[in-house]
Amino acid sequence: MSRLIHSDPEAGACAVATHGLCKRYGGETALEGVDLWVPDGAVYVLIGPNGAGKSTTLKVLMNLERPDAGTAEVFGLDTVRRGPEVRAQVGYVPEHHDHGYRWMTCGRLLRHVAAYYPAWDPAYADHLSRAFDLRLDRRVGALSKGEARRLHLVLALAHRPPLLLLDEPTDGLDPVARNRTLALLAEHLADSPTTVLVSTHQIYEMESLADHIGVLREGRLVAQMPRDELKRTVRRYRIEVPEGWEAPPELRSAGPRRPGAGREFQWTLVGEEREVTDRLTLSGARVREVTTLGLEDAALAFLPEEVSR
Amino acid sequence: MLVNLDPHDARPLYLQIMDEVRRALVVGTLRPEDPLPSVRELSSELVVNPRTVSQAYRELEREGVVYVRRGQGTFVAPGAHPDDQERRALARGVAKRALLEARRNGVGVEELVTIIREVATEEEGEPSGSASAANQGDTE
Amino acid sequence: MIETALHPTPRPRDVLREQLRAVGLALRVPAAATVALVGLVTLLLTAELLREGGRVDFHPEHQMLPSVVGLLLPIAVWRGEARFGAGFLWTLPVERRRHALARVFAGWAWLMAAIALFVLWLLAFTLLSGGSLLAEETLRLLPSYSVRAPGPIDPAAVRSVPWTPQPLLWLVPFTAATGTYLLASALALGSRYPLRWIIGTVLGVFLVGAIGDAADVKWLAFGPSNPLESLLNGPYGLDTLFTARTESLKIDVTLSTGESVVVWRGLPDLGQWAAATLLWIGAGVLALLAAASRHREGRPA
Numbered sequence: 001m002s003r004l005i006h007s008d009p010e011a012g013a014c015a016v017a018t019h020g021l022c023k024r025y026g027g028e029t030a031l032e033g034v035d036l037w038v039p040d041g042a043v044y045v046l047i048g049p050n051g052a053g054k055s056t057t058l059k060v061l062m063n064l065e066r067p068d069a070g071t072a073e074v075f076g077l078d079t080v081r082r083g084p085e086v087r088a089q090v091g092y093v094p095e096h097h098d099h100g101y102r103w104m105t106c107g108r109l110l111r112h113v114a115a116y117y118p119a120w121d122p123a124y125a126d127h128l129s130r131a132f133d134l135r136l137d138r139r140v141g142a143l144s145k146g147e148a149r150r151l152h153l154v155l156a157l158a159h160r161p162p163l164l165l166l167d168e169p170t171d172g173l174d175p176v177a178r179n180r181t182l183a184l185l186a187e188h189l190a191d192s193p194t195t196v197l198v199s200t201h202q203i204y205e206m207e208s209l210a211d212h213i214g215v216l217r218e219g220r221l222v223a224q225m226p227r228d229e230l231k232r233t234v235r236r237y238r239i240e241v242p243e244g245w246e247a248p249p250e251l252r253s254a255g256p257r258r259p260g261a262g263r264e265f266q267w268t269l270v271g272e273e274r275e276v277t278d279r280l281t282l283s284g285a286r287v288r289e290v291t292t293l294g295l296e297d298a299a300l301a302f303l304p305e306e307v308s309r
Numbered sequence: 310m311l312v313n314l315d316p317h318d319a320r321p322l323y324l325q326i327m328d329e330v331r332r333a334l335v336v337g338t339l340r341p342e343d344p345l346p347s348v349r350e351l352s353s354e355l356v357v358n359p360r361t362v363s364q365a366y367r368e369l370e371r372e373g374v375v376y377v378r379r380g381q382g383t384f385v386a387p388g389a390h391p392d393d394q395e396r397r398a399l400a401r402g403v404a405k406r407a408l409l410e411a412r413r414n415g416v417g418v419e420e421l422v423t424i425i426r427e428v429a430t431e432e433e434g435e436p437s438g439s440a441s442a443a444n445q446g447d448t449e
Numbered sequence: 450m451i452e453t454a455l456h457p458t459p460r461p462r463d464v465l466r467e468q469l470r471a472v473g474l475a476l477r478v479p480a481a482a483t484v485a486l487v488g489l490v491t492l493l494l495t496a497e498l499l500r501e502g503g504r505v506d507f508h509p510e511h512q513m514l515p516s517v518v519g520l521l522l523p524i525a526v527w528r529g530e531a532r533f534g535a536g537f538l539w540t541l542p543v544e545r546r547r548h549a550l551a552r553v554f555a556g557w558a559w560l561m562a563a564i565a566l567f568v569l570w571l572l573a574f575t576l577l578s579g580g581s582l583l584a585e586e587t588l589r590l591l592p593s594y595s596v597r598a599p600g601p602i603d604p605a606a607v608r609s610v611p612w613t614p615q616p617l618l619w620l621v622p623f624t625a626a627t628g629t630y631l632l633a634s635a636l637a638l639g640s641r642y643p644l645r646w647i648i649g650t651v652l653g654v655f656l657v658g659a660i661g662d663a664a665d666v667k668w669l670a671f672g673p674s675n676p677l678e679s680l681l682n683g684p685y686g687l688d689t690l691f692t693a694r695t696e697s698l699k700i701d702v703t704l705s706t707g708e709s710v711v712v713w714r715g716l717p718d719l720g721q722w723a724a725a726t727l728l729w730i731g732a733g734v735l736a737l738l739a740a741a742s743r744h745r746e747g748r749p750a
Contacts, residue, residue, distance in 0.1 A: 043358050063746055064535040075455065083746040088458045088542035094535060101537070102529060104474060115467045116541045119456045161456065183353045190349035190359035207316045208357045228321045289413055294316040 013040045013076075015163055015195035016061060020070035023056050023219075030056040032219040033070070038197050038212065043189070045206045046199040047299045048216035054199035055095050057216070058165045061197075062092055074163060088117065091156030095167040095199075097148045102141025106151055109140055110158070117159035125158035131184055133177075145172035153181065160192040167199050178202075182209060203296040210295060215302040223254075223302045227295070233270055234298045238289040239280060240264045248283040251276070254301035264288065268301040314355055322357060326365035328402060330374065334385065335396045345375060345383040458542045461551075468548075468555040472526055476559055479525045483563075487570065498578050507575040507582045507614075509568050510621035510717070511699070516691040519560060519626035523637040526556035532744075533641050546745040553634045553737065560630055564622050581614075588612045591712040594700060601705040607712055615719055618693055624726045625691045631733025639740030684718070689725035693717045 016038035023031040031053045038044045046054050059065040061072055063083035072079040074086045101109055110129070114120040129136060132150040143151060149172050156164060169185075170178040182205060188194065198206060213230055215223040225233075234254055241263055247253075252270040259265050269276050277287050293301070312329045314322060333339040345351075348366065352359040366383050369375045376386050411421045498505070530536050538552070539545050575582060590608045636643045654677060660666075661675070682688050682697040698714045 041360060059535055062535075062540060064539055081747045084458050084542045084544045085455065086542075087540065088456045092540050094540070096535075098529070098531060098537075101471070101475075103477065104471075108474070112467055112471055113541070115463050116459045116543065117456070118459060159456070179356070182356045186352040186356050186359060187349055190347075190352050208314055208322060208355060208361075211358050211361065231319065231321065287413070292317050292319040 014038060014073075015040045015042070016044075016072070016074055016197060018057070018060075018070065018072040021057070021060060021067050021072055022069035023053070023060060023065060023067050029219045031060070031067070034216075034219070034221050035224075036072075036214060036221060037224065038195060041193055041195055042212045043196045043206075043210050044198070044212040044214060045203070045210040045295075045299075046197060046214050046216060047203055048199075049303060050201075052216040053219045054216055055167050058092070058167050058197070058199060061165060062087060062090065089162045091159065091161040091164045093149070093152045093156050093164075093166045093169050095171070097152060102139065104140050105137050106134055106140060106143075107136035109151070110136070110155065113155050114158070117161075119161075120159040124160070125154060128154045128157055128184070131180070146174065146177060149173060150177070150181070153184075157184075157188055160188075160194070162194060164194055164196045164198075166196065168201065169198060170200070170202055170205060178205065185209070203299055204294065207295045213295070213299055215299055217303055223299075230295075230298050231292060233272060234268060234293060234301060235273060235276075236266055236268045236291045236293055236297075237276065237280065237287055238264060238266050238291075240286040240288055242284055245284055248279050251279060254298075268293070268298075312351070312355060314357070322361045323365040323368065326351075326355075326357075326362060327369055328399070330365070330369060331399055334374070335399055339385050341385050341387045343385045344381075345385065347382050461547075464543050464548065465551050465554070468551045469558060472552060472555040473559055475528065476522075476525055476556075480563070491570075494574065504578040504580040505571075505574045506580040506586070507572060507619075508695075509571050510618040510693050511695050512567075512571075512622060513691060513696060515564050515567065515622035515626040516629045518563065519629035520633045522556055522560055522630055523553075523633045526552065526634075527637050532638060544746055546741045549638055549741050549744050550737075553638070553741075556634070557627065557630055560626055561623060564626050568619070568622055583614055583616065586612050586614065588716070589710060589712045590716070591700075591702070592714060594702070594712065594714045601707075602702050602712070604704045604706060607704070607710075610716075612716065615717075617719060618717065618722070621691075621693050621722070624730065628690045628726065628729045628733050631730060631737050635733065635736035635740040637740075638737070639743055684721050685725040685728055687729070689722055690729040693719075693722040 014037050016036060018034055018036040021031050021034040021036070022029075030051075034053070034057065036046075036057065046057065048054050056065060060067050061074060061079055063079050063086065066080060075089055077086050077089075079086050101112075104112065106129075110125055114122065114125065128134075132154055134147070134150055134154060138147070140148070140151070149169070153166075153169060156166070170181055173181060185196075186209065189196070198210075200206060211227045213223070213225065213227060214221055223230075238260065243263075253267060254270050255268045257265045257267045271279075273290055277290070280287050312326060314325050318325055320328070330339065330345070339345075345366070346354070348359050348362045351357070352362045355362075366375065366377075370377060370383070373386055373388065375383050377383050407421065407425075408418065410416075411418070416424075494505075497503070530538055532549075538548060541548065543551075572582075574580070587609050588611075590610050591602065591606060593606060594602075636646065640646050658675065658677075680686050682694070684694075686694075688694050688697045694715075695717050698717065700712055700714065701709060702712050703709050
C-alpha cells in the first residue's frame with residue numbers, strides 16, 4: 001500500500017505546510033518525503049503506529065529537530081530560519097515531559113512560562129488550572145504522568161496560540177479527565193480561532209473533533225484528506241463474488257480483503273460509493289452492504305494488518 | 310436539546326446536527342423563539358469542532374429555520390413551521406435512507422412499503438415498541 | 450492566523466530576568482547545603498581560633514574553593530535539562546543559542562554573588578580575629594626548594610622578605626571562578642556526554658604519563674619537564690588563574706630545627722596573574738561561544 005491517497009490542498013492559507021520533509025536518525029528513517037498540509041483553523045489528526053514519525057513531525061515544526069531534507073512552514077514562517085517566531089505562535093504539548101524544573105511548583109512554572117509569551121492571559125491560565133484540576137502548589141517533579149500532561153495543556157492553551165501542536169494530549173489521563181480535556185479543547189476552539197495538529201493513538205477520541213486526517217506509515221504520509229471526504233470515500237463493502245472472480249485493476253483498496261461467509265468477503269475500498277459499486281457490479285460482483293466507517297476504522301484501513309490492532 | 314451524533318452515520322457531522330435541530334422542532338422540544346445552545350456550549354458538549362456547529366447553524370439560518378440575534382445568540386425562527394416543513398423534510402430524510410438501505414439489501418420499493426406496514430402493525434401489538442417509528446414522542 | 454497579527458517573541462530582558470530567577474531557584478538546594486557546610490566550618494574555625502588565639506589574615510587569593518565551585522556549578526545549572534534534543538528550554542520562543550548563553554550568564558551572576566558572600570565571610574573572620582588586611586607581611590622565601598630533596602631544610606637557606614598585600618589580588622576568587630565556570634559551561638553545552646570527555650582526558654593523561662615513565666621519555670613522564678606541569682603550575686598555568694600561583698608557590702616544610710613553617714618558592718607576580726587570567730578567561734569565552742554555536746538555529750543540519 002504505497003500509493004498516496006491525497007486530496008488537493010485546499011485553496012487558501014495553510015497554517016502548516018511541509019515540503020518533502022525527510023528526517024533520519026542514524027540508519028533509521030523517521031520521515032520520508034512528507035508533504036503535510038494543515039489548513040487554517042482545521043483540527044488535523046495525525047495517525048500512525050508507533051515509530052511512524054508522528055512525534056518527529058511535531059518536533060520538526062518546533063525546530064527541536066532539524067530536517068535532513070525538505071522544508072516546513074508555519075503561517076508562512078520557515079521553521080528552521082525563524083524558529084523562535086514560529087514557537088511564539090505555538091502551544092506545544094510534548095509526548096514526554098522531562099525538564100529540569102522539578103523543584104518548581106506548578107504555579108511558579110506557569111509564571112515562568114508566562115514571561116515568555118507576551119500574549120499570555122493570566123485570567124485564562126487561572127481558569128484552565130481550575131478546570132484541569134491542577135494543584136498549583138505541587139512541585140513539578142512530584143506530578144503523576146496525567147498531572148504533568150494537564151500542566152502542559154494549560155501551558156499550551158493559556159497564551160491562546162494560533163497553532164496547537166499536541167502530541168498524545170490525553171495520554172496518561174483517566175477517561176473522565178480525557179473527556180473533560182477534549183471538551184475544554186472544543187471550548188477553547190470556540191473562543192479563539194486556532195489550528196490544531198494532534199498526534200494520537202486514541203483515534204476514536206478525535207472522532208467528532210477532527211476535520212482533517214493524515215496517516216503516517218513508516219515515515220510516509222499515505223493518506224491526507226478532510227474528515228468528510230474520508231467518511232464519504234473510505235467505506236467497507238460486503239461483496240459476493242462468483243467463482244474465479246478477479247478484482248478490477250482500477251479499484252483502490254485501503255486494506256486487505258477479509259473473508260466472510262461462503263463467497264462473501266469484506267473489503268475496504270476508496271472512492272465515491274456510486275463509482276465503486278458500479279465498478280464492482282460491472283466486474284460481476286454483487287455489493288451486499290456498504291458500511292460507513294468510524295474514524296479509527298477508516299484510518300486503520302491505511303495501515304497494515306500487523307499494526308492496526 | 311439532546312443531540313446524539315452517530316460516528317457510523319454516513320452524513321457529515323454538520324448535517325447530523327441540523328437534522329437533530331429539526332427533529333427537536335418536530336417533536337416540540339424546541340419552539341419558535343427558543344434559544345439554541347451557543348456554539349461554544351454545543352461544541353463542548355458534543356466534543357465537536359466549533360466550526361462544524363457554526364456551519365450547521367449557518368445552514369439552518371440560510372434555510373430560515375433559525376435566526377441570529379446580535380449579541381444574544383441563535384434562536385428558532387418565529388416563522389418555523391415544525392409541523393409542516395420540518396416534519397416533511399425529516400420524513401423525506403428517513404425515506405431516502407430507507408430506500409438506500411432497501412436498494413442495498415435487494416428490496417424493491419413496493420415490497421418495502423408493504424413490509425413497513427406489516428412490521429408497524431406487528432409492533433403496535435407489542436407493549437413497548439421499538440424506536441423504528443418516525444413519530445416517537447419520547448425524547449429520552 | 451493570516452488575519453490576526455502574529456504573536457511577538459519575548460523581550461531579551463524578560464528572558465534574562467526569568468533565567469536569573471529559574472537558575473536561582475535551581476541553585477537553592479546546593480546553596481543551602483553550602484551554607485550548612487560553611488556554618489560548620491565557621492564553628493570549627495572559631496573554636497580553633499579561640500583555643501589557639503591565632504589570627505586570620507585576609508587572603509582571598511589563597512583559596513581554591515572559588516575555582517572548584519565555578520567548575521562544578523554548571524552541573525547544577527544544567528541539571529535535568531536535555532541540552533541536546535527536545536529539552537523544555539528549547540520549546541520556548543527564544544533562539545536556542547541565545548537562550549543557552551542567557552542561562553550561562555544567569556549562572557555566572559549567581560556565582561559572583563556567592564563568591565562575594567564568601568569573600569565577605571573571609572573578611573569577617575579577618576576583622577574579628579584581629580588579622581591584617583593591608584599591613585605589610587614578612588614572608589619566608591626559599592627559591593632553591595626542590596621536590597626531590599624533601600629532607601629538613603637548613604634555616605639559613607630561608608630568607609625573610611617584606612611583602613605588601615596587593616588589593617588587586619582580592620579579585621582572584623572572582624576571576625578564578627569565572628574562568629573555571631566558563632570552561633565547564635563550554636564543556637556542558639558543547640558535548641553530549643561531558644563526563645566521558647573528562648574521564649577520557651584524565652585517563653589519557655595518566656596513560657601518557659605512565660608510558661613516559663616506563664619508556665623513560667622525559668617530557669612525557671610525570672615531572673617538572675612534563676608540559677602538563679607547566680599547564681597546571683607554570684607561570685601562566687591554571688594555578689595562576691586559580692590562586693595567582695600562591696597555591697603552588699606556598700609550601701609547608703620542616704626545618705632542621707624541627708619547626709614546621711610555611712615557605713615560598715617565589716612571590717606572586719601581579720603581571721603574570723593578570724596575563725594568565727586574561728588568557729584563560731579569553732579561552733573560556735571562545736570555548737563557550739564555540740559550544741553555544743552548536744545550538745544555533747537557522748542553520749540546516
